[in-house]
Amino acid sequence: MSGTQVSNEVMHDLRAICGDENTRERPNGGLYVSPSRAEEVAAVLSFANGHGLSVGPAGGSTERSAGELQTDIVLHLNQLTQIEHYDCGDLTVGVGAGMTIAQLNEMVSADKLMFAGDPPSPGRCTVGGMLATANHGPLRHGYGAVRDYCIGVRFVTGDGRRAKGGGRVVKNVAGYDLMKLLIGSYGTLAVITSASFKLFPAPRQTRTFLAEFKTAKEALVFRDQVVRSPLSPMCLELVSPLARKLMRPETADDAWVICVRASGSDVVLARYRRELGAAITNELGSDSENAMWCAVQNFPDSAKLSGDDTPISAIIQITVPPGRMLPTIEALDRLLARGEIRVAMTGRVAVGHVQAVVWKGNRNTPDVMPEVVDGLRKSAGDELAIRVSGASNPWPLGPASLTSMRTVKRALDPNNVLRARNII
DSSP: OOHHHHHHHHHHHHHHHHOGGGEEEOTTSSEEEOOSSHHHHHHHHHHHHHHTOOEEEESSOSSSOGGGOOSSEEEEOTTOOOEEEEETTTTEEEEETTSBHHHHHHHHHTTTEEOOOOOSOTTTOBHHHHHHHTOOOTTHHHHOOHHHHEEEEEEEETTSOEEEEEOSSSSOOOSOOHHHHHTTSTTSSEEEEEEEEEOEEOOSOEEEEEEEESSHHHHHHHHHHHHHSSOOOSEEEEEOHHHHHHHOTTOOOOOEEEEEEEESOHHHHHHHHHHHGGGEEEEEOHHHHHHHHHHHHTTTTTOOOOTTSOOEEEEEEEEOOGGGHHHHHHHHHHHHHTSSEEEEEEEOGGGTEEEEEEEESSTTSOOOHHHHHHHHHHHHGGGOEEEEETOSSSOOSOOTTHHHHHHHHHHHOTTOOBOSOOOO
């Protein structure tokens, strides 16, 4: 069905579901709808399923503009901002998928708590989008991925059925773990309408210790020393020389930097200084510390490309076993050395994650992604997992479990209504 036909034949029915003010035409055909309740989300998906229409869920559009979704209906979830439950004593909270990460953190910080999710652009990134894309920031090192502190989700399947996984309390082991199935599925299996999370006490004070190295190998040796030590930092982040220069253009050296963020009392922080020893070249606190981590969290949005650089081609999220991190980084660094491709890296290297921002060295360079993916595949083989932000196919390497994944897709979205990637 064409975009014009959608506008002419379906507008009236969707307005009856979501209201006139929440249903409008898209400039290039199709419709935007913005439900205000989970029941309306279910009604929209049931209607689309029955009429052969495709639906693309959208939140804060921090990865990709909702206008780019090639679907009949763009389903905006920004009105689903309700607080379903909040128990500060039990360290749990449940909120709608349209609430932003900044709003959630502002709410719980009043009780000296924190939400461990720290994806880029928290003022725009929504809870539902963070879950659908499994996005995270530097806190991944100390608090785990979002799947580790999400304790329940409520969602709607592609054919309009409302369901839930997990619950509202931490000790919940009943039923199949649907949360982990939906987290990172990019909205292709179901639309998350709300979620419950475990919260954490906010740190009393923090300090960040910086260690600089000439090579990535030396930096990873220091990483191993920190991991084997008694220390338990909140963040342990690697920043490549080019990434550092993009975040701080005034930087002149080519050092690889390991950033260690610690929290605790004065006694605890003093122990970090002793344990980390002479490798530490700088210590940050207060505003300078917060500014540095904000730049890392929001990279590459916080980067400043020079006027001669072409736009970023892709942001690649790479996951490998921590022991395979060096070959992966070296594979990317070899591409950078040729001059045709520019690569800037940050990552939670102690848990096997690196984020590579890739762009062409000049405007005449052909598409760089096939060569980048091929180089990474050779470096890590079957142990490599890749996700490409902003791409039509976010998973360029087919998983071995593809048959099982298709079976799950048919069970939750039998008519392939949810064809588009989710947007955070």
